[in-house]
Amino acid sequence: MGDCIFCKIISGEIPVKKIYENDDMLAFHDISPQAPVHFLVIPKKHITNLMEVKKNDTPLLGKLLDKAQEAAKELGCGEKGARFVINCKSDGAQTVDHLHIHVLGGRQLAWPPG
Numbered sequence: 001m002g003d004c005i006f007c008k009i010i011s012g013e014i015p016v017k018k019i020y021e022n023d024d025m026l027a028f029h030d031i032s033p034q035a036p037v038h039f040l041v042i043p044k045k046h047i048t049n050l051m052e053v054k055k056n057d058t059p060l061l062g063k064l065l066d067k068a069q070e071a072a073k074e075l076g077c078g079e080k081g082a083r084f085v086i087n088c089k090s091d092g093a094q095t096v097d098h099l100h101i102h103v104l105g106g107r108q109l110a111w112p113p114g
């Protein structure tokens with residue numbers, strides 16, 4: 001997907017601080033962290049947002065969530081927890097149109113969101 005910044009991160013065109021990578025996904029630290037721990041888990045397949053996920057993508061979603069949990073634990077969030085967020089389209093405040101899971105931890109977060 002030509003102009004997608006996350007596809008450019010996957011191709012290596014835009015550098016990031018990588019946490020994990022395999023054939024299906026990439027996890028990396030957010031460039032503008034909103035908490036002491038803030039990283040993103042993205043599929044290498046370009047899926048625009050959660051509304052566009054097809055039934056045959058559900059095993060991939062499971063793998064992304066599994067890695068989000070594992071990396072959150074590795075980064076010290078296992079005991080106190082973290083927030084796992086998927087912003088979707090305009091009302092969901094999604095700014096990058098490539099599916100991604102945010103993981104935020106390392107401080108007490110407020111709820112509900114503004």
Ligand code: AMP
Binds near residue numbers: 005029031033097
């Ligand atoms: P969202 O608003 O849910 O679409 O979140 C997109 C996230 O991508 C934001 O938290 C950005 O800070 C993050 N982001 C955008 N560009 C980069 C980049 N080059 N490297 C790391 N994170 C990025």
